[in-house]
Amino acid sequence: MQDQSYVESVKRTSIVQSFFSQVYGWMFFGLLSTGIIAYYTANSAFLLNLIFSSKITFYAFLFAPIVLVMIISGKINSLSASMASFLFFVYAAVNGVTLSAIFLVYTQDSIATTFVIAAGTFGATALFGYVTKKDLSKLGSILFMLLIGLIIASVVNMFLKNDTMMWVLTYAGIVIFVGLTAYDMQKLKELAYKIDEDENDIAKFAVLGALTLYLDFINLFLRLLQIFGKKR
Known part of the structure; x- marks a missing residue:
């Protein structure tokens, strides 16, 4: 019995x-x-003109990542590992197109510096989420509600263009996504200890896990960039 348990x-x-x-x-x-x-x-005048010269194209690239996240998250049980992987790549690629704007606004050195800061913050927080014995479920629920509030407030401030509110939302976003990183990491650890040993299931849920952490990292990075980024 002991050998079997081992x-x-x-x-x-x-x-x-x-x-x-x-x-x-x-x-x-x-x-x-x-x-x-x-x-x-x-660095491509053709692509920049294609994306930003038309509102239809711009909004298509802006909302496409949201649709892809919903598909991957909502249909993960019915998706094959290869399809989940393909959709994740498409999501990352489309996100790259929309995030090209940061290279037009901020210097490359400040982008690189902020990336390192974000990576260090993310790594430390993810490690905490993995090793902590404290149940973060309640924290996750609170952070999710705060995230909804953050999104609504950010949309409102797009019209108000209030600098003070922008900075409050920036720092609030950092706190929220640091907390979500720890929470998501703990949930992924729990999933890893429950998932079937079927390779297809492991592969496709790994893609979902990567998407979850990717979202946490990108959102953390973009908010840190507002603080540490140096504009051209």
Whole structure:
């Protein structure tokens, strides 16, 4: 009985390691794809004109990532691993097109510096979420409600253009996404210890996990960029 328990423990540890290696592998691939496409788009007059000269094209690229996130998150059980991976790549690519604007607004040095700061903050917070014994479920519910409030307030401020409100929302966003990173990491750890050993399930849920952490990182990075970014 003890030997069987040991074997099951070793098998589960192997599944967890495989799951998180794929999660971070896909997340790295997504961020790399987004960065490369954003940089290339920012340096292409043709693409910039194509995207920003037409409101239809601009809003298509703006809302496409939201639709893709909804599809991946809502249909993950019915998607194959290959389709989930493809949709994640499309999402990262489209996001790269919309994020090309940061290369037009901020200097490359400040973007790189902010990326390092965001990576360090994200890494420390994700590690905390993984190792902490405290249940973060209640915190997650509160942060989700705050996130909805943040989105609504940000939309309102697009019309008000209040600088004070903008800075309040920026710092609030940092706190929210730092908290969500820890919460999401804990949820992914719980998922890793419950997921079936079926390779297809591990692969597609790893993509979903990568998407979740990717969103946390990008949102954290963009808000830190508002603080540390130096405009051209």
